[in-house]
Each structure stands twice: as C-alpha cells, then as structure tokens.
Amino acid sequence: QLEINYGYVCVIPLAIGSSLVFSKLTANETVYELKTYAKTGQIVQEFFSSLRTVLSTVPNLSRNELAPTRSGGIRQGALFGVFIGWLSLITFIVCATDFISGSFLMTKKNQSTFTISDILIVASIFSQSIGLISFVGSFVQGLSEARGAAVSVFRLIDEEKDESINEAEVWEDITESRSNINGDIKFNNVNFHYPSRRDAPVLCNLSVVARAGQTTALVGFSGCGKSTCISLFLRYYEPSSGEITIEQ
Known part of the structure; x- marks a missing residue:
C-alpha cells in the first residue's frame, strides 16, 4: 500500500x-x-x-x-x-x-x-x-x-617537500661540503619556548659567545636552559627569535 x-x-x-x-x-x-x-x-x-x-x-x-x-x-x-x-x-x-x-x-x-x-x-x-x-x-x-x-x-x-622544516641535505654524504668548524659560537638575543609549552619561555634574550680554543661553561639550576642551548646549537629545535652563528 x-x-x-x-x-x-x-x-x-x-x-x-x-x-x-x-x-x-x-x-x-x-x-x-x-x-x-x-x-x-x-x-x-x-x-x-x-x-x-x-x-x-x-x-x-x-x-x-x-x-x-x-x-x-x-x-x-x-x-x-x-x-x-x-x-x-x-x-x-x-x-x-x-x-x-x-x-x-x-x-x-x-x-x-x-x-x-x-x-x-x-x-x-x-x-x-x-x-x-x-x-x-x-x-x-x-x-x-x-x-x-x-x-x-x-x-x-x-x-x-617543505624546505623550511626539511633539512635532509644536512645528512647528504658530500665530501666537498665538509669543513672543520673552528670559530666563535655566538647566541644573539635568542628566545625559545618548546612547541608543547608555548606559554613557558625557556630562553629570554640570551646572548653569549663561546670563544674558539677556550672552555665555556653553562652553569645554573635544573631547568634554566643549559641543555636547551646545546639542542638549539645542534638544530634539534629552531629558536623562536634571535640567531645562532658560527663566526670564522
């Protein structure tokens, strides 16, 4: 029906x-x-x-x-x-x-x-x-x-395909591009916070120079950013602002 x-x-x-x-x-x-x-x-x-x-x-x-x-x-x-x-x-x-x-x-x-x-x-x-x-x-x-x-x-x-975050060329085995790093390492007004904790800054306007041939120590309490500085230098992370340079 x-x-x-x-x-x-x-x-x-x-x-x-x-x-x-x-x-x-x-x-x-x-x-x-x-x-x-x-x-x-x-x-x-x-x-x-x-x-x-x-x-x-x-x-x-x-x-x-x-x-x-x-x-x-x-x-x-x-x-x-x-x-x-x-x-x-x-x-x-x-x-x-x-x-x-x-x-x-x-x-x-x-x-x-x-x-x-x-x-x-x-x-x-x-x-x-x-x-x-x-x-x-x-x-x-x-x-x-x-x-x-x-x-x-x-x-x-x-x-x-994003060149801004992909750095595969760093791992390419090209002998001609290899060079010995023998210069001053300079942190110039570096600011950084971890991506998972944007409301908790780790480094605020950090400026420091590690002279070539000298021993530079990062001293401070736990959580002050010592390991973070090394991670930034090794480019495990990118700084929020500022720059890290190696001056020959």
Missing part, C-alpha cells in the same frame, strides 16, 4: 542526513583528540628526558593536558549515543504514526483489503532497515576517525 509507505519514504533522508552529520562531527572530534594526544606525548617525552627539570617546574603539566583529551572522548561517545538514539526515535515515531494511519485506512470501505498484516510487514521491514543503519553507525564512526587521523599523516608526508 502506497499510503502506508509515504511516511517511511519521508524519513529516509532524515536517516541519511543524520549519518552524514554524525560522520562530520566525529571527524572533527577525532582531529581535536589527536592534537591533544600529540601535545601530551611531547610533554611525556620531555618528562622522561628531563625528569628533574619537569618535577621541579611543572609537575602537573601532563595531567592538565590530559583533561581536554578526556572531555573529547566523552563528547565522542555522546555523539554516538545521540546518533543511535535519534535513529531509534525516528523508528518509533514513524511506526506509531503508520499504525494509527493504517487503522484509519482499514475502516474505510474502499480499503477493505487492507489488513493488519500489511501494516506489520511494512513496519517490520522499516524497523530492520533502520536497525541496519544503526549497526553501520559504528563503522561510520571508525571511518570518520580514520579520516580525521589521515589529515596529520598526509601532513607529515607533505613535510618532505
């Missing part, structure tokens, strides 16, 4: 549209979750590499950075629950509406061939169809998470 199928046909765009919205929101939450995990991972790496420094300066930093990750996971689970609940709500509302409209059709004289079994067959088929869509919801969630994670993966692959 076409009359009883009209309600189900109108609901199909709602089910498909809600799946697309759920996929988009899940992908956004996945990107946010990956960013927070990456930031926390950098802090953990710094924690194990400089245990005393981290314990003496920012002991609760990793715990604070995990809070957004927890809230992101809660939002992701809530989105999945709302999606499944929305599909169930659509199913119950349409089934109830069609049972009511079917009862009116059965009372009409020109619809005497319309029986309760027709309503049950159509309602059962529609309920099973929506149920299959809800089962697909978990796969849609996994696909959306994969899409969100793929962004950072392809960004990492594309970094190979």
Whole structure:
C-alpha cells in the first residue's frame, strides 16, 4: 500500500542526513583528540628526558593536558549515543504514526483489503532497515576517525617537500661540503619556548659567545636552559627569535 509507505519514504533522508552529520562531527572530534594526544606525548617525552627539570617546574603539566583529551572522548561517545538514539526515535515515531494511519485506512470501505498484516510487514521491514543503519553507525564512526587521523599523516608526508622544516641535505654524504668548524659560537638575543609549552619561555634574550680554543661553561639550576642551548646549537629545535652563528 502506497499510503502506508509515504511516511517511511519521508524519513529516509532524515536517516541519511543524520549519518552524514554524525560522520562530520566525529571527524572533527577525532582531529581535536589527536592534537591533544600529540601535545601530551611531547610533554611525556620531555618528562622522561628531563625528569628533574619537569618535577621541579611543572609537575602537573601532563595531567592538565590530559583533561581536554578526556572531555573529547566523552563528547565522542555522546555523539554516538545521540546518533543511535535519534535513529531509534525516528523508528518509533514513524511506526506509531503508520499504525494509527493504517487503522484509519482499514475502516474505510474502499480499503477493505487492507489488513493488519500489511501494516506489520511494512513496519517490520522499516524497523530492520533502520536497525541496519544503526549497526553501520559504528563503522561510520571508525571511518570518520580514520579520516580525521589521515589529515596529520598526509601532513607529515607533505613535510618532505617543505624546505623550511626539511633539512635532509644536512645528512647528504658530500665530501666537498665538509669543513672543520673552528670559530666563535655566538647566541644573539635568542628566545625559545618548546612547541608543547608555548606559554613557558625557556630562553629570554640570551646572548653569549663561546670563544674558539677556550672552555665555556653553562652553569645554573635544573631547568634554566643549559641543555636547551646545546639542542638549539645542534638544530634539534629552531629558536623562536634571535640567531645562532658560527663566526670564522
């Protein structure tokens, strides 16, 4: 009966549209979750590499950075629950509406061939169809998470073509480009903060000269930036501002 199928046909765009919205929101939450995990991972790496420094300066930093990750996971689970609940709500509302409209059709004289079994067959088929869509919801969630994670993966692959951050030529075995470094090492107004802790400056306007042939000592308490100076000189990191030069 076409009359009883009209309600189900109108609901199909709602089910498909809600799946697309759920996929988009899940992908956004996945990107946010990956960013927070990456930031926390950098802090953990710094924690194990400089245990005393981290314990003496920012002991609760990793715990604070995990809070957004927890809230992101809660939002992701809530989105999945709302999606499944929305599909169930659509199913119950349409089934109830069609049972009511079917009862009116059965009372009409020109619809005497319309029986309760027709309503049950159509309602059962529609309920099973929506149920299959809800089962697909978990796969849609996994696909959306994969899409969100793929962004950072392809960004990492594309970094190979970025000359500003890729310094592969440093490792090229070219004998002609080799030279002995025998000059003064100069830090000129160097400012630096770690990428994972932009609100905590490590070096502020550092200016120092290490003379060739002389011994220069960096002395200070844990966390003052001694190892950071060496890491900057070896170009493990780039300074936020200022320059590091080797004067021949």
